Amino acid sequence: MNDSSKTPLILVCNDDGITSPGIRQLIKIMRRIGEVVVVAPDSPQSGMGHAITIGNTLRLDPNTIYGDIKAYECSGTPADCVKLAKHYVLKDRNPDLVVSGINHGSNSSISVLYSGTMSAAIEAAIEGLPAIGFSLCDYSHDAEFDHIEQHVEDIARQVLKSGMPKGVALNVNFPHKQNEPVKGVKICRQAMAKWQEEFQERFDPYGRRYFWMAGNFVNGDRGEDTDEWALANNYISVVPCAFDMTAHYALQGLNNDWEILG
């Protein structure tokens, strides 16, 4: 819970890079709520998952594109950005909220694992900070954000007001703009869907083989409590994501079945 009498400090990150329209929108909205500090990648980092830079050096330089807002571009991954923000840029000031995005493209269902947007939020959750990843189900660079602006603000204010469950970051996905307004916000579980890859085989000008990863999203999960269901029905999906990956439901079975324990 937050002391509502003081101005909240809000750290903004993303994975599409510091100049993307999505982060610009998010900064604009967060300014209405509190003091904003931006630490974001200097180039697109989509699909980086929870990668960190451990075998190489990191750059962090001030960036003035957002005027009077304190902003830094980082050569690393989204998770690196959050680590550098916490331990170097903000040092002893803990942000009241960490927001990542707004991602150009869905991070619902299994995409959460591949998502740089969500890795920034989860990294913040590991640090004990309330964190939200925002994604819009529209991959285009000139995606429309006006239908979700108020919802982004409302969700951020809700988290500042009611706090965050322990060990959790929120994965918030917005439906792309439709003819009717968004119907509302639903708390969901991650749909058990997956990407069905197809690799396109091509040859370079020197005759050497290379591949493009392509494929389709396949949802075999018919549940109406999933993020996919919510998005398909023009609701905003909110999935609480844990960084404890233990499949607690599987512990007893393994203890029963394995003969090699000792």
Added chain:
Amino acid sequence: MNDSSKTPLILVCNDDGITSPGIRQLIKIMRRIGEVVVVAPDSPQSGMGHAITIGNTLRLDPNTIYGDIKAYECSGTPADCVKLAKHYVLKDRNPDLVVSGINHGSNSSISVLYSGTMSAAIEAAIEGLPAIGFSLCDYSHDAEFDHIEQHVEDIARQVLKSGMPKGVALNVNFPHKQNEPVKGVKICRQAMAKWQEEFQERFDPYGRRYFWMAGNFVNGDRGEDTDEWALANNYISVVPCAFDMTAHYALQGLNNDWEILG
């Protein structure tokens, strides 16, 4: 469960790269159990988390360093390797087991999120394949593996025999070589520990600032059912890891607390 009358097909991957001593050990052990196919990164990919290559091309080339074993080196991440193995190299043949490692260094506790080794195993689990990531708590290139060789084989055979819980990949960590033999195998939960980063600030020959990420592993989790406890007590830790990141325990609380749902 596996038909024990046929030779198992085993896919081997890692994140340290196709020439690392750890994968060489793993290939040697897996050959005793079944037919081995190797698809591994052409360069080290440590700390890559669950990154995938979506904005760039992928290379996949045969590699003959393992003699008669079918092996490919891939320009992408560990998760890319598993995707290419399944959809291109093996096509319609499903491996009976996917193993990743043996990683030079621990992937216990929160490190599972940053681990390329485990991302290969989790990617295989998403594909519905039994998968194990093996890591040794010894970061050195010339780490000793002889004290764990039989255990790696036993664990792989156990999984082939008893199958894998749904939606799970195993995160197996081995203690580094000590004066006494390993005490045994324990099914564990992921310890709630974290890395406490410290960034070393340096300047390059041109006077520009850069950083090295460094830090210490801090375990505030006193539970004796954790992977950290097992490893500190010379046991092998086996954590079942789910790719459903939903914090199911948090759903009801959010539904109760949030005023903006609808």
